[in-house]
Amino acid sequence: MISHYFTLLIGAELFQNIMHIERESKLRIIKKKFTLLLLFFVAAIYNISAATKGLSINEPYIIVIDPGHGGGKIGAKGRKSTEKDIVLDISKKLKTLLEAQIPNAKVLLTRTTDIDVTFLSRIQLANKNKANIFISIHANSADVDIRVRNKNGKYVNSVRRNPKVRGTETLVLGFHRMAEQDVAIRENADLLLEDNYKEDFSDFNPSDPSSYIIFQLMRNQYRRESIKLASLIQGQYVKSAKIDRGVKEQGLAVLSKATMPAVLTEIGFISSPEEEEYMLSAKGQEEIAQNLTNAIKMYKEHLKI
Numbered sequence: 001m002i003s004h005y006f007t008l009l010i011g012a013e014l015f016q017n018i019m020h021i022e023r024e025s026k027l028r029i030i031k032k033k034f035t036l037l038l039l040f041f042v043a044a045i046y047n048i049s050a051a052t053k054g055l056s057i058n059e060p061y062i063i064v065i066d067p068g069h070g071g072g073k074i075g076a077k078g079r080k081s082t083e084k085d086i087v088l089d090i091s092k093k094l095k096t097l098l099e100a101q102i103p104n105a106k107v108l109l110t111r112t113t114d115i116d117v118t119f120l121s122r123i124q125l126a127n128k129n130k131a132n133i134f135i136s137i138h139a140n141s142a143d144v145d146i147r148v149r150n151k152n153g154k155y156v157n158s159v160r161r162n163p164k165v166r167g168t169e170t171l172v173l174g175f176h177r178m179a180e181q182d183v184a185i186r187e188n189a190d191l192l193l194e195d196n197y198k199e200d201f202s203d204f205n206p207s208d209p210s211s212y213i214i215f216q217l218m219r220n221q222y223r224r225e226s227i228k229l230a231s232l233i234q235g236q237y238v239k240s241a242k243i244d245r246g247v248k249e250q251g252l253a254v255l256s257k258a259t260m261p262a263v264l265t266e267i268g269f270i271s272s273p274e275e276e277e278y279m280l281s282a283k284g285q286e287e288i289a290q291n292l293t294n295a296i297k298m299y300k301e302h303l304k305i
Contacts, residue, residue, distance in 0.1 A: 060106040061300060063098060064126040066136035066254065067091040067109065068264075071116030076141035078270035083139040084114065086279050090267065091137050093289040101293055102300070119253045127259050133229060133299070134262035135292065136254050139279060140169070141271040166272045167243030170230040170265040172223065173256060174249035225261035229299045233265055236291040236298075242268070265292070 067088040069075035075083030088111070095107045108129060110122040126134040142165035148158045230247040238244050245266075255262045267288050268275040278284035 059104065061102060061104050062106045062108070062129055062131040063296065064108045064110065064129065064131040064134045065091045065094055066122050066134065067111055068136055068138040069116075070111050070114055073116050076139055076143070076270045078139075078141075078276040079273060080276060081270065081280055083141075083270055086139050086270065086285075087137045087267070088112075088114070090279075090285050090288050093285055094137075094292050097289050097293040098296065102297060120257070122254055123257045123262075126262070127257070131260050133296065134255075134258050134260055135229075135296075136252075136262075136264040137292075138264060138266050139268060139270040140167075140266040142269055143271040161271065163272055166269050166275050167245040168234065168237040168266060168268055169245035169248055170233045170263050171248050171250045171252060171255075172226040172230050172263055173258070174251045222258065222261055226255075226263055228302065229261050229295065230263045230265075232295040232298050232302075233263065233292060236295045240287055240291055242291075 067084070067090075069084035069087070071084075073084065075087075077083070091109055092112070095109060098105045098107045108125060108131070110125055111117050122136070123134065125131075142162035144160040144162070146158050146160050147155045150156050227247060234244055234247055250264075252264055255264060268279050270276050270279065279288070
């Protein structure tokens with residue numbers, strides 16, 4: 001059951017923390033163990049309610065879809081198109097499919113038109129709405145900007161094409177930026193815990209240094225679930241005969257302040273003429289949107305186990 005799954009994960013990490021205080025005085029040991037047990041109880045309840053949020057038929061399952069770039073920030077550029085336009089088209093199709101195939105889905109887009117949205121505003125939309133998952137959609141490129149001399153001997157901008165590079169990959173937050181999640185989680189402590197904290201745990205103090213343990217557990221749980229979601233997305237791409245470049249960790253600003261499982265998926269290489277045509281086609285866009293829908297449905301089902 002979901003309660004056993006999360007409780008075991010959290011209990012294992014708390015056990016490690018308890019073992020580090022063996023050399024302290026007996027009184028301090030008792031106090032710390034009591035605090036850790038309290039945190040274990042709070043964290044277990046939080047993780048169960050957070051993970052299963054939206055799994056009831058009467059409760060919305062909130063999905064935030066982030067079409068990358070926009071406005072003056074066009075992203076990668078293909079021979080016929082730009083990244084910002086392709087990912088917006090696919091994001092709109094994804095929203096339609098999710099709302100049609102997941103009965104209690106509430107899908108929010110960080111942009112619905114060709115406008116620039118800051119990194120912070122994108123993830124704040126998800127945090128504010130207590131989203132269950134956050135997916136940022138991008139198109140990749142292997143082209144490289146270079147400086148070359150023209151026939152007059154002057155240096156000008158040019159592009160070195162790499163049309164043979166193809167495939168999909170999905171990214172999760174790398175360890176070197178995970179400290180930013182601790183800050184975001186602490187800043188959102190009331191929001192994250194309000195369902196139980198204000199009513200049942202009035203003595204629990206998020207500003208107490210010992211309470212940081214719970215924030216560490218939340219961060220680790222987001223990472224585990226992000227990797228699970230990313231793996232399911234890649235698995236769906238493979239089923240559609242797309243090249244699998246795997247799940248990777250990177251220091252991505254758009255994911256660094258997420259207080260939920262969050263991934264960035266690269267749906268293909270716009271620098272590849274073949275993949276650009278596919279991403280521009282109605283068939284390709286529908287297939288990519290369905291790949292992502294299937295992965296989200298599988299992820300949601302995984303939480304019920």
